[in-house]
Amino acid sequence: MTRVTGSGGSSGIFACWSRVDERAASLYERKKGCCGFSSVGKSVDSYSKPSSSLVEGFPDQVPPFPTETAVSIIEEELGAPVDKIFDRFDYEPIAAASLGQVHRASLKGQEFVIKVQRPGLKDLFDIDLKNLRVIAEYLQKVDPKSDGAKRDWVAIYDECASVLYQEIDYTKEAANAELFANNFKDMDYVKVPKIVREYTTPQVLTMEYVPGIKINRIKQLDQLGVDRQRLGRYVVESYLEQILSHGFFHADPHPGNIAVDDVNGGRLIFYDFGMMGSISSNIREGLLEAFYGVYEKNPDRVKFPQILDK
Numbered sequence: 485m486t487r488v489t490g491s492g493g494s495s496g497i498f499a500c501w502s503r504v505d506e507r508a509a510s511l512y513e514r515k516k517g518c519c520g521f522s523s524v525g526k527s528v529d530s531y532s533k534p535s536s537s538l539v540e541g542f543p544d545q546v547p548p549f550p551t552e553t554a555v556s557i558i559e560e561e562l563g564a565p566v567d568k569i570f571d572r573f574d575y576e577p578i579a580a581a582s583l584g585q586v587h588r589a590s591l592k593g594q595e596f597v598i599k600v601q602r603p604g605l606k607d608l609f610d611i612d613l614k615n616l617r618v619i620a621e622y623l624q625k626v627d628p629k630s631d632g633a634k635r636d637w638v639a640i641y642d643e644c645a646s647v648l649y650q651e652i653d654y655t656k657e658a659a660n661a662e663l664f665a666n667n668f669k670d671m672d673y674v675k676v677p678k679i680v681r682e683y684t685t686p687q688v689l690t691m692e693y694v695p696g697i698k699i700n701r702i703k704q705l706d707q708l709g710v711d712r713q714r715l716g717r718y719v720v721e722s723y724l725e726q727i728l729s730h731g732f733f734h735a736d737p738h739p740g741n742i743a744v745d746d747v748n749g750g751r752l753i754f755y756d757f758g759m760m761g762s763i764s765s766n767i768r769e770g771l772l773e774a775f776y777g778v779y780e781k782n783p784d785r786v787k788f789p790q791i792l793d794k
């Protein structure tokens with residue numbers, strides 16, 4: 485799990501590599517041809533597009549991989565043919581993301597989704613990370629740090645590498661989702677798909693199907709009749725809850741990973757628990773103090789250097 489602390493390595497994750505997905509996308513594309521670094525900074529989300537147009541109009545988007553490959557990964561990981569495991573398995577994916585693609589299925593009258601990881605990701609990560617390590621070591625030597633910042637390039641690299649590898653172990657994602665769900669068990673404005681452990685392995689993640697409208701689809705949200713102001717408040721409250729109460733937060737909250745349905749008058753659905761952050765309790769206390777300071781307009785209570793020095 486990502487550790488977010490008050491010192492150097494913490495912001496490194498976000499500053500250095502803001503989206504694991506983006507890197508993986510270009511890694512995947514590169515796999516077809518040559519070697520070299522992944523290009524950071526592309527937008528690759530194909531979420532919530534109809535599956536037949538997954539790649540239309542998005543030149544740098546990752547196409548879905550062949551369903552036969554997805555099926556063989558599921559069968560190998562779960563040890564049985566998909567038709568034996570599920571009553572229905574949809575061969576057309578509902579979403580193709582950079583790390584995996586998502587298929588729907590049903591079992592005993594219940595709807596599920598199965599996220600299948602793209603093949604060969606670990607090998608690709610190994611190549612790029614080996615090269616990035618060399619660059620990090622080089623920067624460590626030549627960076628004069630004349631601006632006074634305490635940059636530790638190798639530590640930033642280590643943290644990023646560890647996050648990347650954790651993202652491609654779906655059993656870790658399952659554990660994150662369960663912990664997150666438990667943290668919100670008494671709050672009915674947040675929904676987390678239930679994980680089906682029996683059908684979850686490092687490369688296959690099976691969970692409850694929870695459809696929703698992506699949080700940036702304003703028109704569709706209006707058509708659904710949800711109160712957008714209230715939703716906005718829920719987003720802020722849910723993050724305060726994550727950061728200040730539990731110190732465990734969803735660290736990849738882009739619109740592909742947050743949706744809305746009309747249950748309970750409008751509910752936030754979180755997907756994708758591959759990248760999470762955790763905050764130690766002393767930092768949390770400091771943050772809380774700072775929030776109160778801002779709320780009370782009392783600058784003496786807002787002492788960020790003290791928070792970071794704790």
Ligand SMILES: Nc1ncnc2c1ncn2[C@@H]1O[C@H](COP(=O)(O)OP(=O)(O)O)[C@@H](O)[C@H]1O
Nearest residue numbers: 531579581583584586677692693694695740756
């Ligand atoms: N439990 C679910 N129910 C319904 N749709 C889902 C579910 N999980 C994922 N999806 C859909 O699949 C997309 C990709 O899933 P996600 O977990 O974000 O994959 P990735 O880790 O590859 O980014 C989501 O944006 C959402 O549209």
Ligand SMILES: [Mg+2]
Nearest residue numbers: 581740741756
């Ligand atoms: Mg995602």
